[in-house]
Amino acid sequence: MTDEKKIKIGKLCNKIATVLFVLFFIDVCVIPIMNTIFFIVSTIVIAVLFAACSIVSHIFLKDYKPE
Numbered sequence: 001m002t003d004e005k006k007i008k009i010g011k012l013c014n015k016i017a018t019v020l021f022v023l024f025f026i027d028v029c030v031i032p033i034m035n036t037i038f039f040i041v042s043t044i045v046i047a048v049l050f051a052a053c054s055i056v057s058h059i060f061l062k063d064y065k066p067e
Helices: 003-029 036-060
Strands: none
Touching: 003 036
């Protein structure tokens, strides 16, 4: 994989992680009106996806230095 492709994938994962972070806070704010099982499952799914995106982004953008 070329460096340019790694940078594109890393930036995309970074944006996805940002969206997941916002979704997590929205999920936590609406807990009183949600089913408990749905809340727990959605929180775990969002956390796992956020962790995966953050790790991939970190690995791919490790040596990236913007101009």
